[in-house]
Amino acid sequence: MYALLVVIAAVFIMPLYWLFSSAVKPSGEIYRFPLEWIPHHLHWSNFINAWHDAPFGSFFVNSIIVTVIGTAIKMVLATGSAYAFTFLPFPFKRVIFLLLLGALMTPGTITLLTNYLTASDLGWVDTYAGLIVPGAGSAFGMFLLRQQMMTLPREVFEAARVDGAGHLRILLRLAVPMSRPMMITVTLISVIEVWNDFIWPLIITTTTQMRTLPVGLLYLKSQEGYNDWGAIMAGTVMVAAPMIIVFLLAQRYIVAGFSGGAVKG
Template sequence: MATINELEQAIKPVVVRRRHIPLSLLGWRIAGYLTLIVAVLIIGLPVYWTVMASFKETREIYSLPVTWWPAKPTFNNFSAAWEAAPFGRYYLNSFITTFFGAGIEVILALFSAYALAYLRFPRKDLVFLLLLAALMVPTEITIVPNYLTVARLGWINTYQGIIIPGAAIAYGTFLLRQAFMAVPHEILEAAHVDGAGHLRILFSVVAPITQPAIVTMALLSIVSKWNEFLWPLIVTNTTNMRTLPIGVFWLRNSEGLTNWGVVMAGSLFLIIPVLITFLFAQRAIVEGMTAGAVKG
């Protein structure tokens, strides 16, 4: 028969020792959080200032000490910016150039990436090497030859003059090619056995599997076309053909240093559509950026 001491020992709660995090690991974790906070501040403060300044009066923007919240929020800057420049026309031009430019870019990237991933043709490795080399060429180097070509075709101050020179980029092809290479070959062989051709395989097999990467590439293209400034500035010469970034630039140029609230409000016209796009597609962006990183 068990003694009292044995019963007490049996009913004592089991003490679970807490696992202590090593000091070195804790230090690295704190350093990581501090770095993340600094990065968020560096990136977020200009955006925050832009938003807050768009609701401030000009006098408050120049006042010291700096106010981080509008004393008397006003929406007059937005109406003043909209009336100071034809933003309706700017939006139309930006939507047209972005939609068709990004659409053509995605289609060309799909076909070229499929060819580099699955087709056999002479000098395939050399073509891929040239593709990688094109990633290292700054866009500014191609401006002069592109402009001369567009001028000879009579495309100055036209939509095709803005869209066609940037209709294909090496980065999109490289990103999709890496995603296509991660597709199991057994699936492709099964499709070949069933009699599917290359177009059927691309759009019915490869594209659905690599959808996150395609969406990511499309979003990157959309943001790039929407924010493009230098090429549309060079190839257009009338107000009716300007896009939003150029419109904001001319708004700043006309306002000078007298009314930064209006300029900041005009900048929000450019930022808000891109921000909304990223909010709705952020999950696809993360999945697409990691596609092909690990093969199962």
């Protein structure tokens, strides 16, 4: 079993190791065969070249703004929707919930044209609103939070209602704190999803100054005559490293969230 786990770990780790090692190699060593897994000299100038050959400062600012605001909106909408589907009676509740679940099975590419035409009509092309608002809904996050709230003891909520607590107070004082592991899990999933999004930022932005990091990396690679793969690898590291660090720091919360009763129907 341990040998199998080592093999599986190696399959996932080797590409990451190659990425990070190539980011500090001269271009000549990257192309060399047989492969040189350990750099002879650390070529840190690749990061400097990548930073100067493309406006990575603007890319970072845009990605941070879109990720922070986009994730906050996703969490507010997902949390409110999950609470409503769990505790509030309203007409066609089950039908609406099933329709939202259908959104999980719909490829995002199907709505690209519709979203773009809507954003264009609203004047949101090449704006933060265009980057953030069309992806603000999260059916997956709503589903996970709803499943978590289904496991919470109803007696606590009934006692709060007897004491005169309204829905907003119950949501903020009871449902959210009691669902903390899943809240953290959904937040992390949303952060990674928004940070790594490529297709929509590529379509909705038209100027270099509004690009996010994944699209900015394409901009670096697609410059005419640009073949500095050391700098491209360094740029890739700058894009991937923040989310790798976030995942490593928060993986225990993700496991706790998914094992905390989220599979209850």
